[in-house]
Amino acid sequence: MEKQYPKNLEKWGRFWEKEKIYKFKRDKKSIYSIDTPPPYVSAEHLHVGHVMSYVQADFIARFWRQKGFNVFYPMGFDDNGLPTERFVEKKYNIDKSKISKKNFVELCLKETRRISKIYKKFWQKIGLSIDWSLSYNTIGPLCQKISQKSFIELFKNKKIIRREEPIIWCPKCQTALSQADLIDKKESGYLNFIKFLFWNGKEAIVATTRPELIPACIALFVNPLDKRYKAFIGKKAIVPLGNYKVPILASQKVDQKFGTGLMMVCTWGDIEDIYKWKQYKLKTRLIINKDGSLNELSGVYKGLSIMEARKKILIDLEKNGFLKKKEKITHVLNVHERCKTPIEFLKAPQWFIKILDIKKTLKKQGKKINWYPKFMKVKYDNWVDNLKWDWCISRQRFYGTPFPVWYCSNCGKIILAKEKDLPVDPTQNKPPISRCPKCKSNKFLPETDVMDTWMTSSLTPLINARWKEKKSLIQKIYPMNLRPQGFEIIRSWLFYTVVKSFFHTKTLPWKNVMISGWGLDWEGKKMSKSLGNVIYPEEVLKKYPVDALRYWATKANLGKNLRYQEKEVENGHRLMTKLWNAFYFSFFHLKNFNINNFNYNFKLYPTDQWIFSKLQETIKKSTNYFEKYEYGKARREIEDFFWKDFCNNYLELIKYRLYSKREDIIKKSAQFTLYKVFLNILKLFAPFLPYLTEEIYQLYFRKLEKVKSIHLTSWPVIEKDLLNKKIELTGDRIINLINAIRKSKSERNYSLKEEVKRLIIYCSNDMAKKLSLFVNDLKEMNNINVIEFKTKDEIKNGISVRDGLKIKIQF
RNA sequence: GGACGGUUGGCUCAGUGGUAGAGCGCUUCGUUCACAUCGAAGAGGUCGCAGGUUCAAUCCCUGCACCGUCCACCA
Numbered sequence: 001m002e003k004q005y006p007k008n009l010e011k012w013g014r015f016w017e018k019e020k021i022y023k024f025k026r027d028k029k030s031i032y033s034i035d036t037p038p039p040y041v042s043a044e045h046l047h048v049g050h051v052m053s054y055v056q057a058d059f060i061a062r063f064w065r066q067k068g069f070n071v072f073y074p075m076g077f078d079d080n081g082l083p084t085e086r087f088v089e090k091k092y093n094i095d096k097s098k099i100s101k102k103n104f105v106e107l108c109l110k111e112t113r114r115i116s117k118i119y120k121k122f123w124q125k126i127g128l129s130i131d132w133s134l135s136y137n138t139i140g141p142l143c144q145k146i147s148q149k150s151f152i153e154l155f156k157n158k159k160i161i162r163r164e165e166p167i168i169w170c171p172k173c174q175t176a177l178s179q180a181d182l183i184d185k186k187e188s189g190y191l192n193f194i195k196f197l198f199w200n201g202k203e204a205i206v207a208t209t210r211p212e213l214i215p216a217c218i219a220l221f222v223n224p225l226d227k228r229y230k231a232f233i234g235k236k237a238i239v240p241l242g243n244y245k246v247p248i249l250a251s252q253k254v255d256q257k258f259g260t261g262l263m264m265v266c267t268w269g270d271i272e273d274i275y276k277w278k279q280y281k282l283k284t285r286l287i288i289n290k291d292g293s294l295n296e297l298s299g300v301y302k303g304l305s306i307m308e309a310r311k312k313i314l315i316d317l318e319k320n321g322f323l324k325k326k327e328k329i330t331h332v333l334n335v336h337e338r339c340k341t342p343i344e345f346l347k348a349p350q351w352f353i354k355i356l357d358i359k360k361t362l363k364k365q366g367k368k369i370n371w372y373p374k375f376m377k378v379k380y381d382n383w384v385d386n387l388k389w390d391w392c393i394s395r396q397r398f399y400g401t402p403f404p405v406w407y408c409s410n411c412g413k414i415i416l417a418k419e420k421d422l423p424v425d426p427t428q429n430k431p432p433i434s435r436c437p438k439c440k441s442n443k444f445l446p447e448t449d450v451m452d453t454w455m456t457s458s459l460t461p462l463i464n465a466r467w468k469e470k471k472s473l474i475q476k477i478y479p480m481n482l483r484p485q486g487f488e489i490i491r492s493w494l495f496y497t498v499v500k501s502f503f504h505t506k507t508l509p510w511k512n513v514m515i516s517g518w519g520l521d522w523e524g525k526k527m528s529k530s531l532g533n534v535i536y537p538e539e540v541l542k543k544y545p546v547d548a549l550r551y552w553a554t555k556a557n558l559g560k561n562l563r564y565q566e567k568e569v570e571n572g573h574r575l576m577t578k579l580w581n582a583f584y585f586s587f588f589h590l591k592n593f594n595i596n597n598f599n600y601n602f603k604l605y606p607t608d609q610w611i612f613s614k615l616q617e618t619i620k621k622s623t624n625y626f627e628k629y630e631y632g633k634a635r636r637e638i639e640d641f642f643w644k645d646f647c648n649n650y651l652e653l654i655k656y657r658l659y660s661k662r663e664d665i666i667k668k669s670a671q672f673t674l675y676k677v678f679l680n681i682l683k684l685f686a687p688f689l690p691y692l693t694e695e696i697y698q699l700y701f702r703k704l705e706k707v708k709s710i711h712l713t714s715w716p717v718i719e720k721d722l723l724n725k726k727i728e729l730t731g732d733r734i735i736n737l738i739n740a741i742r743k744s745k746s747e748r749n750y751s752l753k754e755e756v757k758r759l760i761i762y763c764s765n766d767m768a769k770k771l772s773l774f775v776n777d778l779k780e781m782n783n784i785n786v787i788e789f790k791t792k793d794e795i796k797n798g799i800s801v802r803d804g805l806k807i808k809i810q811f
Numbered sequence: 812g813g814a815c816g817g818u819u820g821g822c823u824c825a826g827u828g829g830u831a832g833a834g835c836g837c838u839u840c841g842u843u844c845a846c847a848u849c850g851a852a853g854a855g856g857u858c859g860c861a862g863g864u865u866c867a868a869u870c871c872c873u874g875c876a877c878c879g880u881c882c883a884c885c886a
Contacts, residue, residue, distance in 0.1 A: 003846070184882075209885060221886075254886075263886035270885050331885055342885095378815055379881070386882060488881090517816095524879085555824080560816085561879085565823070567835065570848090577848050585845030636825075636833085648850075659844080739851090746852035751841050 005580035009545055009691035012698075013124055021709045022065075022129040024072045026473075032069035033477035034061055035461050035510055036130070037485050037493070038076025038138065039119065041112045042083040046119065047527055048535040048549075048564050049519025051126055055553040056516050057484035058128045059631040062687035064481075065129065066715035072477050074134030074464055075123060079112035080400045081138075081453030082173065082338050087111065101398045108399045112139065126537070127546050127690045129711065136463050138456045139399070144423035146463050147456045148404040150500065152416055154353060159503055160393070162414065164349040166274045167392055168334075171292025171306070172341040175396040176350050178452060179389045180492040182343060185335045191259065193324040194317060196220065197238045199245075204229070204237075205324055207259025209331060211317065212309040215242055215298040216266040216287045221276065224250040226261050240322040241313070242299065249280060268345040271388055288344050306344075351394040351403065351449070355499055359384055365498050369513055372629040373559040376487055376515040383491040391496070393452045400450030406431040410441035458496035461509040480510040487515050487559065514629045517561035524563050535564045547689040548572035554635040554688055575639065576692050579685065582647055583696045586678050589658040593671045595704050605657075605666050606773040608673035609724055610731030611650045614641060615677055616723040619716045622684060631687070638684045646681065649735055656780035679705070680716045726770075734774045736802045737761070741782050744799065744809045756784040760808040762795045767805075 016022060034057065039050065065071040088094065088108050096104070116137065123130060136143055154160040168177045193205050194214065206220065217239045222229035229248075236245040253272070254263045267285045268274045276282065287298040294301045294309050300316075301309040317323040333342045355362070362384050371377040394403070402425045404417035417424045418432045426446030435442050459467075465478040479501070485493060494513065501509035520526060521533040528534065540549055551572025556562035604612065618641040625634035657670040679701055686693040690711060697710035707713045745754055759778075761771065768789035775787050798806035 004848085189885090207886070255884090258884090259886060261886090265886070272886075332883085333885065375815065382814060382882060491881090526880095557825080563823075565835095567823080571834070574848050578846065581846035581849085583845085588845075633825085640833085647846085651845080652850095655844090742851050743853095746840060749840050752851065753841085 012694045024131045028070040032064040033072035033480040035480045035483045038078040040083045041079040041115045042087040052519040052553045053516040059687045063626045075130045077116045077137040144401045147401045148422045170336040178392045182334045183337045184332045188330045191327040191329045195322045205260045206262045206264045213266040216285045218282045219265045220248045221263040223254040353391040372514045379490045393455045394449040403447040405447040406444040408436035409443040409445045411439040413438045454496045458500040483510045484514045520563045605669040607777045609727045612722040613724045613728040653777040730770045740801045758786045758810040760788045762806040
């Protein structure tokens with residue numbers, strides 16, 4: 001056996017697959033179910049941040065599996081929707097206007113199939129203990145069917161409606177969006193001060209960052225308390241460059257201090273415009289087309305893009321003396337998360353799920369979830385509080401789940417698909433009826449929009465449970481035990497899943513959520529391709545084994561971001577070497593020892609009692625941490641116990657007994673303890689280091705323990721009779737003595753093997769009695785010739801030991 | 812403007828109402844007998860700042876500063 005752990009650990013990945021170690025058993029009870037995040041299939045490579053969060057969930061899965069639970073741990077692939085479309089467009093440099101929908105969708109399917117394979121291989125390599133037979137992909141028939149079922153049920157329950165109203169629109173992707181699709185982007189621009197003329201020939205100034213919307217102006221608003229404009233209320237103003245008049249109205253909401261205190265309301269520049277338009281029943285002057293160009297209502301600006309129009313209108317305003325001044329400002333824009341294009345508002349019929357009317361209920365639902373860590377709940381609450389739109393679920397795109405809907409081409413009646421026919425594509429399939437029940441027309445038009453990707457993703461717990469399918473698991477795994485996910489999609493994936501579960505099952509989708517942070521680059525910055533700071537796990541894995549990279553992921557506390565530092569991977573590698581060498585040593589002393597033929601009828605040697613008691617503490621603490629999803633703290637407990645108590649002290653203390661030629665009871669006690677404690681250490685490390693622990697287990701323990709894999713062995717439980725606080729305290733005192741002796745040798749520049757002629761310990765008789773239990777081990781370990789106990793009043797210039805003992809060391 | 816997280820030794824981070832911890836780095840010492848990918852010892856911190864509560868605050872409370880993130884401000 002080598003002194004370095006074997007290089008071919010990855011063979012265990014194949015072993016786990018072949019032996020179906022992670023198989024979920026349909027008929028077995030005590031289930032622990034995990035709603036794994038299905039990654040977007042929209043990049044060639046996953047980065048080290050993905051490894052971090054997925055591996056963290058895997059620690060938890062492995063823990064519960066070892067605890068004896070029947071773990072439901074699936075993987076999904078989110079391969080529909082805009083992210084995939086954009087990936088394919090980029091890769092093939094596609095002009096959407098020149099490719100048929102059919103060809104484009106085929107290309108998307110081809111790419112997602114290819115990348116899903118890469119992902120699967122990668123997750124297996126990383127050691128995720130997934131049952132791959134539970135996989136799903138969001139564009140696949142099962143997911144489409146469940147999404148459409150969800151749609152039909154919500155429609156029938158009047159939670160989904162189709163209506164025409166102002167919507168959030170991305171002029172670049174040319175689709176409606178929902179609030180969750182938006183992010184903020186800081187931008188510098190100009191606040192333009194524009195002169196408006198009034199009915200009486202007077203003038204006043206309006207400040208705007210969007211002068212191109214002047215032709216869309218429908219009213220001016222002032223604060224009723226604003227003395228400057230009091231006289232204007234109820235009168236009319238003339239829109240510059242246009243020859244029409246708009247009313248001047250009053251609203252408390254107008255901030256007197258912003259700009260000039262005179263607010264221009266357009267169709268529509270922001271959500272405030274929409275509110276005012278609704279509330280005051282203002283006219284509509286929509287000047288922006290779906291592609292972001294201006295229409296004929298804008299007059300001479302027709303056909304220009306928004307930016308072109310902005311430039312041109314400023315020139316025209318200036319020429320005509322309407323532009324008073326420009327002020328440079330930075331402001332924050334709402335942009336589409338996927339393409340970073342500033343969004344517009346326009347009017348078009350869309351499908352909505354009504355959520356604004358149940359905000360209170362959704363807050364309550366959020367409160368019922370166990371949040372790990374707790375502070376992440378605030379992000380959910382903030383999001384619900386700030387909801388301003390119902391959830392727009394229709395997208396004017398190609399690649400996604402179709403709506404199971406046709407319209408009567410005569411009267412517009414909505415025709416739904418029958419559940420038994422799902423999944424349907426109305427552009428390919430015929431409606432379930434031949435004549436419109438309302439007007440008897442026999443002509444129908446398919447809905448051509450596709451669903452928002454979150455419409456499907458929000459159903460992952462129900463997809464996992466095969467909701468309303470033949471072999472439904474809904475009674476078994478739902479509500480699920482755990483949703484592990486990143487904090488950035490609390491407002492989308494988590495939120496929408498809560499919504500859907502509430503509507504469909506009136507329950508929570510899961511009991512616990514574990515929120516992970518991000519993997520950051522070595523400087524603590526978010527990894528992104530454009531910054532060139534993305535770290536790819538493949539590169540790391542050329543140098544280090546998987547377990548070492550997994551070790552890095554344990555370094556993040558729950559919910560915290562984690563920098564990628566090779567140093568930490570290196571530390572993982574060192575831990576592996578240490579574990580291997582501890583095994584190498586133990587194996588040497590255990591190879592002729594058979595635990596199964598072992599007779600327990602004796603009392604364990606004190607040092608052995610001590611390490612057993614320490615082990616119980618470690619089991620207790622690490623189990624508690626795991627149950628609170630604090631995998632990082634659990635690892636620390638285990639590692640400290642292993643490295644410090646077990647390797648640095650215990651192994652050294654028992655060496656002389658192990659090397660002894662006499663096969664006596666004190667040697668047997670050491671062997672027994674070594675076997676048990678080492679096996680427990682292996683089990684405790686197994687969630688973190690699945691490969692190396694499996695290697696060691698298979699090399700030695702399997703034939704004795706008779707369980708197929710370390711990952712199917714039981715998680716250590718505390719054995720109360722092994723927990724012995726008294727012996728633990730005395731043992732800890734012995735460790736302090738050892739440290740004092742080591743220090744004394746070190747100060748004299750002696751080797752640790754240097755002989756101590758005499759060690760005198762000054763203490764009470766009572767203490768001497770306790771300590772003397774360890775005297776032999778202490779002597780042998782530290783090469784002490786004689787140990788003497790003396791009472792305290794005999795002290796002459798002794799050394800103080802940490803816990804109050806006094807000693808004297810003579811060389 | 813609102814919210815959340817952070818501020819602890821040179822670096823990266825734990826942690827606790829009562830003598831401050833780890834890993835790395837640094838200094839010194841130590842290899843026949845699991846491991847030099849190791850072991851031992853040491854140096855190094857008024858725990859961001861200012862108040863308050865307490866017998867006692869790095870920890871609890873208030874305010875402030877700085878860093879990170881999210882949301883709101885597009886008139």
